[in-house]
């Protein structure tokens with residue numbers, strides 16, 4: 001079962017919660033349901049790494065081919 005990391009919009013608390021189905025957990029600090037799900041573990045890392053890759057290569061080439069723009073490929 002997946003454990004997701006959440007950030008409470010109301011009090012700023014970060015907490016982890018084991019999620020079953022599409023339940024939205026309540027904040028462990030203030031019981032607010034206004035929480036944002038963070039991508040934990042590898043999902044979070046690959047997103048950060050992808051962001052760096054994109055910004056480093058922006059304007060020069062796309063990640064899927066050597067073209068100078070993505071107009072000619074499916075990316």
Ligand SMILES: [Zn+2]
Pocket residue numbers: 008009010011012013027028029030031032
């Ligand atoms: Zn809270």
